[in-house]
Structures are given as structure tokens and as C-alpha cells.
Amino acid sequence: MTVPVRFQLTDDQRALRDGVRGLLARRFDRETLRAAVDAPGRLDRALWRELGAAGFFALRVPEAEGGVGLGLSEAVLAFEEAGRVLLPGPLVATHLAAGVVPGAADGSVVVAAVDGGLVEWLDAADVVRGEAGGVVPLRSVDPLTPLHRVAGGAEGGGGRVAVLLTAAEQLGTATRVRELAVQHARTREQFGQPIGAFQAVKHLCAQLLVRAEVARAAVYAAAVTGAPVDIAAARLLADEAAVRGARDCLQVHGGMGFTWESEVHLHLKRAWVRAQRGGGRTESEELLAADLTA
Amino acid sequence: MTVPVRFQLTDDQRALRDGVRGLLARRFDRETLRAAVDAPGRLDRALWRELGAAGFFALRVPEAEGGVGLGLSEAVLAFEEAGRVLLPGPLVATHLAAGVVPGAADGSVVVAAVDGGLVEWLDAADVVRGEAGGVVPLRSVDPLTPLHRVAGGAEGGGGRVAVLLTAAEQLGTATRVRELAVQHARTREQFGQPIGAFQAVKHLCAQLLVRAEVARAAVYAAAVTGAPVDIAAARLLADEAAVRGARDCLQVHGGMGFTWESEVHLHLKRAWVRAQRGGGRTESEELLAADLTA
Amino acid sequence: MELSCSPEEEEFRGRLREWLARVLPSLPAKPSPDDWPARRAYDMGWQRMLYDAGYAEVHWDASPTLRLIFLEETEKAGAPYVGAGFVGLLHAGPTIAAEGSDEQRARWLPPILRGEEVWCQGFSEPDAGSDLAALRTRARRDGDEYVVTGSKIWTSHAEVADWCELLVRTDPAAAKHRGITWLAMPMDAPGITVRPLRTLAGSAEFAEVFLDEVRVPVGNRVGEENDGWRVTMVTLSFERGTAFVGEVVACRRVLRELAAEARKNGRWDEPELRRRLGRLNAEFRALWRLTQWNVSEAETTGGVPGVGGSVFKLRYSHARQELYDAAADVLGPDALDLDRPWVLDRLSSLSYTIAAGTSQIQQNIVAERILGLPKGR
């Protein structure tokens, strides 16, 4: 009996993930992140084109149409990496526009979209998709995501794939804040020992891992099946892993996480922003409830 | 400026509480409790009359009508003590019947009542209050509380005072499980030290105290004001302190709490039974929500 | 990443499903939970049927994925649980297979697979608790025998077991994990007293086992003297990935039953309850995916457990308790009736964050062994 490819990353998928990680480490390191925080609203168009050239936006566009011809699984891995480093910009909207809006695929055109009653990066975008009449700028809680509020009730928007890719970004944050918490717990000393030697800190870190890994299984599975109910589950678990994770990471960091210079609060704020996409939790929960009676 | 009596127990209230505690320690000690567990459904009528003679049921009946003439505060203290030792029997129903049903006040008559779709101690009762047509016996999860289910939808019942006295019993359980957990944590050794030296156990115990003391403030205040919204708050907090408290106490006890001989599960089961009284959480939460817009 | 199975595996699934549909209706009625000999007979009978049909060794020899399919399908079909065969098939047997001599394997393994001999486990002790290695049951060497004195607790099926996989202390002077030895003790040896242990659920699912100068032949030792801790760890990590497959499948079925009950009694109309069940659906779907992930990982690493096992245990034990709390809210006042479905399960779910390492211990393990955090002073 042959051992088939399983519910694990293939070698190609690993290579793709490592490639994206490498690109982002080169082009969006910690200094670039801090610079972006200090110049809110400025989108790095050169980086955007570089992402386009690397296939980030055209990843799922068929090869016949000039795209990379890969699937949701690969897109999820790429977006997880983007979430991990807090890459700014309307990534999901531009990715979804590739193959539809000319120039989106290669990163020469920046595409924003209405989702959850909001538009991210409206002023920086060349094209805005969705009903964006009567937009009002907000003072965004996330220094890396300029926001406009769409007047009127429509808080829905963001299709199935947008929700999944957002969940992948949340997974990236969940993974990153676990790393940050563990790193801090290993090195910060209090009462004569690393704080990671205290059970209370240990257990916070353990739960950071548990939430991230459960979310990972859900997000990757949803990428494989593409089923709405799997995506709804992935979204709930990834939101929880990112938001709770960032808060627990902050708790582990104590006062040091409370400064503007810390990376932790940027993850929390971005996680809040992402959690507003895709029409709120309620819809996902109702979908999952309805599934039980199907 | 004189220092008035405050939101603290008066000397008389302390004396009353100590008196009830003493009576229960004499007449319902641990051996009596275990004997009662092994003979489910048998109500100790001698003890019932003794409670009656001590004024437990007639506590709030006016002196002019032969009662003790005290108020809700004193009743709450007495019921807290009853909850603490898991005293069996339809205590709330009989207390509420004193001065209304002849014989209830002095403990010669046992009174049960329909509440939350259930009747406790139906077979042992001389009088049943409320609409109890079509009752069906259950196999009760609490070995110390025989239960009948009332057919039909009516799951309400139990007035304001019944809800408050039930909260007082829950407070008794919350206090007792905190004592049991701390006692176990101090004496049980694992990995070469008392388990109470481990932060994880410490924090479980600390939260047991926090929940019980917050509930205490809410229950005592509700006894002073008698206001429905205060009683609703007391009920929610006392239910939480008792149920979560008993579960955390079980967790502290580990396998040793999982045996039939342990006292911990009796508290958890009784807390579950009491939480069904007074028409469910929803009603209390809605009352508290409505209060915000009043 | 894939979630589909190979054609060979689908063929296995189809064959198994067909077989289950054929044989399950012919099974005798389930025995009463308090009738231990009848339970033994029932469970062993089922094991014999599996053996005859060629499914007996699925826990041992098959690929993790086939094991997953086996556990999934038997649970879905409502087949009997492993029951009295649990320790033999999933703990003692694999230990003997991995660490025993040829002779020992030949003596003990076939009767386990054929459903002829029942094993129980003598690991836990009242004073050791979560600190398993603190066990005190003593064995002193007397010629060709060990003479064992002490007591064990939380032993299932002790009343009807033929053998007990026993951990004893053979070197009291050695550091705590070092002086331990693994023995196969015949349960009919003189000096053994079994006393049923009633749990908070009211049932006598477990027993205490008291040992008073019980003589065990040295030939019944698996592994070297004082090497029992290592031998045991082999057992404990053996089926990490698939230990809870059946239970997760069952929990997902319970969730659907809860939704049906809630629709019947009207509580489905409460959005808060409905959405809570929706969240639990997400939770158990994710746990199922995590199981598939762990099984696939075990397949590629040759069975070496990854981070998945401890992560799964921590989350699942909590989720199971949440599930039965939700069940209580669906039932309302009926949640106090032991004759209602889910009420006993709610009680036994309380043990999940305690048994086989409390959640507190599990979190230490995850933090220290997986995340590399330092031990406390």
C-alpha cells in the first residue's frame, strides 16, 4: 500500500512558505515595520510590485491566464506569512482582484474593497470594489491600517475566500505572538529567575500554542475543502487564537508590552481590525449551528 | 459624628450565624451527611422539628404572630450556613410557608413547592405548594435531593425571596468548597511539596476566594435592599461562585475528589440543583439588562 | 495538503463498513454496566469477531490512517467499544510487542488478539496521584520471584482481569524514575485483594487493588530491572495520535443530537444557545482536523509523536466538558435526571481534565518540552 500525500504540507508547499517568509524577511523586517508605523497611510508601492512579481496576488490565477495556477492551500500559507509580519496593505482585496481587475495580479494596481462596513486603505487604492458611496474616514486604532467607514447599514461583504484568507492572517498573528511570548518568558528575569519558570507564565504560553495549533488545523482543512462550514469554523478559531493570543502575549510581557515600541500591541490591533471582516461572528456561528440540523 | 451600623454583620447577626452553625455542627456533622447520602429520600423529621424549634423556619414571621420577627438579612445568614453543610430537605419552601401553612413554622409540617419545573422532596412533604399536577419522579443527580418533574411547560415559580435564599445557599457552597480546596492544597503533597505551593493550584484557590467574596457582597446587599435587580445580580454571581467553585475544587482535589466518598461532588450536584430554581438565568439577565435602560 | 484517502484505504473503509452492517445486528444485547463478568464476555466476544474477520491487529500493525478509519467507522456504526480489551490491546500488548522477549510475545500477545485474556493496569497509587513516578509499591527479589506489597488505584476491569501490567519499585535508593520495574502479574496469585471504587458518577467503574506479599516470577518482567519507567513511556506514547478518535466522532454525533433535542423542546429558538452549539461545532470540527493532522504527521515521521498529542489532550478535555455543559442547558430541568441521555456523561466528563495527567501537568509538559521554557526552581 503506497503512502499517499496527506494532511501535511507537501515539499512544494514548504518551499512556497519558506520563499514568502524569506521575501518578507528581506523586504519587511522590523525596522521597516517601525518606519511604516511612523508614517501611517503610506503604502510601499515598490514592495507591492515586488509581491506582485513574486506571485502573491496571482497565486490562484490559472496559468493559462498568466497566473501561478496554485490553490487555496498555497494562498493560505502565503497569507499566514503576511499576517505573521504584519504586512500592511489591502492584501486580501488585491489578491481577490487578480485576474479580474487589470494590474492587480502583478501589483501595479492596488485594490481595496468594502467589507464589514469598512474599507481598508481607501486613499492608497487605485480601485475600490463594492458599494463605497458615502465613506467617512476613521482615526484607525491600527496605525498600520487606514480605515474608512461606509455609511449605511451594509456590514456584510467579503466572500468565502476573503474570510478564509483573513483567518490565515490571524493564524500568522497567533503563531507570532506565541513566539514573542515564549521568547520574552525565556529571557526576562524576575524574582531571580526567567519568568517562564513560573507556572502561571508557562500556562499562558501553553495555551497560546494550543489555540494556535487548533486554529491551524481548522484553517488548513478549510483551505483543502473550501466548504463554507469549514471556513466558518476556521474563522472563529483563528479570530480567537489571534485576539486572545495577542492579549495573553501582552500579559506575559507586562509593562514592557505596554509601550508603543513593542510589537505586541500592533498584533492585537490588527487582529481586531481583521475580526471585523466578513460580516461578524454571528453569521459564522449561525452557519455552524444550521449545519448541525442539516 | 457617630459611627453608625454599617454594611457589616451586627453583633446580633454574628451571634445568629454562630448559633445556626453550632446547631448544624452538632446535628448534621460529616457522619450524618454520609448516612443521609446512603439513605436517599429519607428526611430526618426530628432534625426538621429541631430546626423549627430553633426558629429557622419562623425567622421572618412577625413576633406578634409567634415568629422570631427578623428580616431577610438574618434569613440569608441562616441559609448560607445550611448551604455550607449541604443540609437536605425543602428548606426554602418550608421557610416561605411559615406563617401561611399551619405547622410549617415549628417544623412539624414539611412543605415542598413547585419551582423551575421541578419539585424537591415531594414524597417526604406533607404539603405541596404550586401547581403540581402530573408529576413524574426523576433519578436525581443529587443523592441528597429527591426530585419530581412537573409535566407541562411551567418552568417559572419561586418568588423573589426564594431566589435570594437559594443564592444564600449557593454562597454557603462557594465558601465551603473554597475551604475544602485550600485544606487539600495545604496538606496533599506531590512532587515533594504541598500542591498549594504550585502557582496553578494557588491561582485556582485565589479565584475560589474572589468569586465567593464578590458573591457574598452581592447576596448580603440584596438581603438589605430586597430589590429585584439586586436579587437578580446576587443570583447570577452566587450560582457562578458555587458551580465554578465546586468544579475548581474538584480540579484541586484531582483523583481524590472523584470518589463517591469525597464531599466535593455533593456540593457540585447540589449547586446544579439550586441553579435550576427561580426560572433560569435568562430571566435574571434580562431583568438586569432592562435595568440599564430604566 | 490533502484530506482524501487513497483508493486502498477507501476500499478498506468500504469493506469494514459492509462487515459492520452485517455483523452488528447479530450481536447479543449489551450487558448491565454493573455486571462485570457479563461485560467481559461481551467485550471479548466482540474482540474474537474482529480477530476472525482480520481486524484484530488494526491497533498494532496498521498505518495510522487505517487505524483512524477503523476507529471512525466502528464508532459511526455504533459498534462496541474496546472495553475490557483496552489495556491488553492498547497498553500492555504494545509494550510487550515492543520490549518483551520472543517467548513473552508468544505467551501473551495471541490471547490478547483473540479476546481470550483480559489485562488491567496497576500504575496509579493513592499517594502518587499526578506524580506517577512517586509510586511506592515495593517488590523485593526472592530467588526467581519478586515479592510485591503495596496498593494501586483507578484500576478498571480488575475484577475480571487475568493479568495486571504492574509498576513496582525495585530500588528504593535510586532517584525516583530510576528504581521502577514493569511486571506482568497474574491476577489469581495469592495476596491480591480487589475492592471496587465508587466514583462520583455512582458507578464502580474502577477498583483499588491491594497487594500483600504477592509472588511474581522474574520471567514475568518485561525489560530490565529498574528500567520500567522507560518501558512504560513506550506504552504511554504508543497511540497518542488516535487515542480519542472514537470519542471525537461520538462528540460530533452528540452535538447533532443536542441540536435535534433543542429543536424539539423549543430551546433552538434562543439565539444564545443556538450560537453556542454552533461554536461547539467549530470546536469539534477543528479537533477532528487536528486528529487528522496528527495522524498524517505520525505517518510521515514513522509514529514519533509531534506537538499534536498534548495539544489535543488539553483542548479536547476542556471541549468535552463544555459540550456536556451545553447539553445541560439544552435539557433544562431534565439535566438533573440521571436517566436522561448525557447526564451521566456530563459527570464522567469531569474526570477528563484530571485523569492521565491533569491539565495543569499537561500545560507544564507543553511549556517545558515543546516550548522549551525552564523548569521552576
Next chain:
Amino acid sequence: MELSCSPEEEEFRGRLREWLARVLPSLPAKPSPDDWPARRAYDMGWQRMLYDAGYAEVHWDASPTLRLIFLEETEKAGAPYVGAGFVGLLHAGPTIAAEGSDEQRARWLPPILRGEEVWCQGFSEPDAGSDLAALRTRARRDGDEYVVTGSKIWTSHAEVADWCELLVRTDPAAAKHRGITWLAMPMDAPGITVRPLRTLAGSAEFAEVFLDEVRVPVGNRVGEENDGWRVTMVTLSFERGTAFVGEVVACRRVLRELAAEARKNGRWDEPELRRRLGRLNAEFRALWRLTQWNVSEAETTGGVPGVGGSVFKLRYSHARQELYDAAADVLGPDALDLDRPWVLDRLSSLSYTIAAGTSQIQQNIVAERILGLPKGR
């Protein structure tokens, strides 16, 4: 047990309420949060008004109940917070009152009460964190002066303070809590550098204070040399019972505002959100009752703090975070707008489980000091 006040207290409340109604409309406009000198002037102006009206000493001399009434009524009336007067009135002042010499009291207390001098606090250090006693700022004696070098963090109002209550290490050889001394440092002394510290909320509410050979006269020492830890603990437990009175009153107002907002934007129709606000109502009502309980207890025990203080802090810091999470759910997408009410408060609520002893440390304190559990090895 009673919750009503005495006639004298009701008279105090009535008089205060009347005064507040009269003077509040005449207050100048609130200064911008970033304009520190203007904030100082505003806060000190308010303190002077309180002084002139006879309310300045309410934090020090009045019964706990009168203090409770004062804090409740000023919050309800929307009066200014203590602001730049905080450390002087609630930390340094009480410490000097309790432990200072007659001369020191005469020098420092009247300007605090009259709103003339601002104090800041130099306790926390970057490397000490929750382990306050691990502070490293050194002071060596040189004749009639201490020469201080080191750095402090999380200091509010440092830019505009006249004095800093400073903890320094005077005996590096002594056990950690022993070698600490309490000094009043004039903020205009040479060698002090104040650098604003931006928090995650984006504001510079705090500062770092760097000390390079700063000379402080020995006469500015309160208490004995090396006895500063005990001196400080007097301060820290001083107003345990009433520290959060104003905030609890404010949280209860926020809850009502949230309900109003939810009715306006339609989310009140979602039972889950509505019931969640109902539960928070129960929570903050109970916290208010606990405050009253603690204050009454302080009155009968003469100010000795009971279990209430730590219990309150643990529960309240968590409840406050829950409140602002609920606020975010009421706001929906608007919760991402810093110009909306509650959004900045949500950010600052994140510090509540960290500042002044993390919840983890608080739970240790409750378990060890109140419940008597043993310290870990």
C-alpha cells in the same frame, strides 16, 4: 447590615452635591491631554477650589464612608479627577503624614492640600517590573546629601512635578527588601532627565526619569535609612478600600451609555449582547457592594485592610476589560475608530491586569497571605 447613611453623612452628601452643582459650570474648559502645563494648572486649580471649600483633606482625615461619598458624588457630577494631584494627595502625602517628622509635614503637606505643588512617583524600574523590591537605583551618602544614580519608569506627570517620591537602594549588600530608602527629590535638581514614554494607546501618559548623580539632602529622607520598604507599604495600603470608587461609578455609567447606544444602533435586539450587558450590570453592582463592604470594614477596624482590597483589584481589573470588550461589540466596526467613545478606554483597560501588580502576582498574594498557602520552592 445596612446600606443607608447616617443623617450627618446625608447632610455632607447634600452639601457637596449642591456645591458641585454651583461650581462645576464655572470651571474652565478641559485642557488637551498632551498639554502638560495646562493639565497641571487645571488640576491644581480644582484642588484649590476643593481646599477653599473645605474638601481638600477628605482623602486624609475623613471617615472611609465620607471619602466614599465624596468620590461617588464628584464622579457622578462629572467633576475633574484628582489628576496631577494624585501622587501628592494619595501616595506621598499620606506617607509623609504617617512617617514624616513635624518639620517635614509642615513643609510638604500644606502645598499639596492647597494645590500648589505636584508630586510624581519614582518607584518602578525597567528591570524590576513586578518585582518592585529588585530596584537598582543607587544612592550613596556624601556628607549631608545622597547622590542618586539610576532610572525610573511609568512616572506620570514627571514633566510638571515639583517633587518625586523616590525609592533608592542605600545598602546593596542587604537582603532585597532591606536596603531601600524613601526620599523626596526636588525635580529641578541637576542630573534629572525626563523622557516621555509613549504607550500602546499612543499617548505619552507616562515618562522615564533618568538620574545621573542627583544630589538629595539627607533631610529629605522620610523614615530611617534602609527602612524605605516598610515606609512605602504604608502608602500602598493606605487607600486600598476606596482606590477605585470613582472608576466603579464611571463603569456603571458607561454600562448605561452602552445600553443607550445599543438601542440606538439596533444591537439591543440581539439577546446575546443584551444579556451580556445584563451580566455586566450584575458584575459592577456586586463590585460596588464589595466596595461598600470594604469601606464599612475599614471603618470598624480603623483602616486595617481586610481581604477585600486584593479581591477587589483582581476581579475589577478583569471586569473592566470585559466591559470595554462589550463596548467594542456594541460599536461594531466603529470600535476601530479612536475618535469614538470607549475605544481609547479599551486600550488603556489592557493595563489593568498588569499595572500595580499583575493579576498573576495578585493571585499569589491572595493565596499566600490570605489563604495561607505555602510559598513555592
